[in-house]
Amino acid sequence: MINSLTIIGGYDKFGEKEPVRKVKVKKGEIVGVVGPTGSGKSSLIYDIEQLAQGDTFSKRKILVNDKKPSYEYRVNPKKKLVAHLSQHMNFLADMSVEEFLKLHAKCRNVDEKRVDEVIDLANKLTGEPIKKTDKLTILSGGQSRALMVADIALISKSPIVVIDEIENAGIKKHEALNVLTKHGKIIFIVTHDPTLVLNTDKRIVMKNGGMQKIIKTTKEEKNISQKLNEIDELLLDLREKVRLGKKIENVPM
Numbered sequence: 001m002i003n004s005l006t007i008i009g010g011y012d013k014f015g016e017k018e019p020v021r022k023v024k025v026k027k028g029e030i031v032g033v034v035g036p037t038g039s040g041k042s043s044l045i046y047d048i049e050q051l052a053q054g055d056t057f058s059k060r061k062i063l064v065n066d067k068k069p070s071y072e073y074r075v076n077p078k079k080k081l082v083a084h085l086s087q088h089m090n091f092l093a094d095m096s097v098e099e100f101l102k103l104h105a106k107c108r109n110v111d112e113k114r115v116d117e118v119i120d121l122a123n124k125l126t127g128e129p130i131k132k133t134d135k136l137t138i139l140s141g142g143q144s145r146a147l148m149v150a151d152i153a154l155i156s157k158s159p160i161v162v163i164d165e166i167e168n169a170g171i172k173k174h175e176a177l178n179v180l181t182k183h184g185k186i187i188f189i190v191t192h193d194p195t196l197v198l199n200t201d202k203r204i205v206m207k208n209g210g211m212q213k214i215i216k217t218t219k220e221e222k223n224i225s226q227k228l229n230e231i232d233e234l235l236l237d238l239r240e241k242v243r244l245g246k247k248i249e250n251v252p253m
């Protein structure tokens with residue numbers, strides 16, 4: 001059982017000690033990673049994914065449950081702690097949604113019956129319905145991300161999820177994060193989308209390859225995020241109606 005992940009600070013691009021020396025994240029928490037281009041966001045995520053032990057250029061160390069993770073966690077794919085969800089997900093396999101999920105369930109030792117649950121959950125996260133028989137290769141960006149979120153929540157056992165830039169994702173953003181935190185995951189999300197970043201518990205601000213400061217999300221920011229999410233979901237709904245050739249009427253504006 002993973003209860004916490006701790007990042008122990010290392011060095012920035014210039015070899016200076018990064019100002020933030022320790023970040024502890026507990027089960028069910030969401031942490032944003034923000035900063036300009038080249039500030040080191042992807043490198044921080046890489047350190048987390050690799051469970052770095054002072055062996056990357058930042059010299060950061062990642063602790064799991066306050067301890068150095070076992071070697072097995074770092075090298076055995078079956079014990080993988082970190083799942084990665086990214087904007088650039090492309091399915092190469094010419095398989096149906098059902099075949100893919102069944103195969104994944106089998107690899108992860110999960111009952112194949114869960115496949116229907118995964119598809120139902122994914123359909124709650126996206127406006128465009130996904131069918132079992134759909135080929136993976138024809139799914140839209142929103143559909144594939146919704147499917148991956150549902151898959152990570154219900155099939156993949158990875159307790160830590162890193163999410164890379166899911167702006168304009170075509171999925172219900174808050175609902176997707178809620179689904180993951182409800183299943184006790186620790187989430188790191190690299191994004192500048194205020195709907196997402198103001199819905200986190202805190203955000204790490206990166207500069208020159210180092211963790212510069214931590215901002216705890218305020219109540220006001222969470223309220224703003226809530227409003228933005230409502231607008232976002234309205235847009236998603238309108239887009240789907242337009243797609244289906246419907247007329248738009250009675251929209252509360």
Ligand SMILES: Nc1ncnc2c1ncn2[C@@H]1O[C@H](COP(=O)(O)OP(=O)(O)OP(=O)(O)O)[C@@H](O)[C@H]1O
Nearest residue numbers: 011012013036037038039040041042043057058209
């Ligand atoms: N702590 C560090 N020490 C040395 N080099 C670093 C460090 N952090 C980042 N770098 C280097 O700086 C460059 C930019 O870092 P990175 O790609 O992580 O930034 P980013 O914020 O993700 O950028 P973008 O927004 O453009 O994707 C990379 O070449 C990376 O190797």
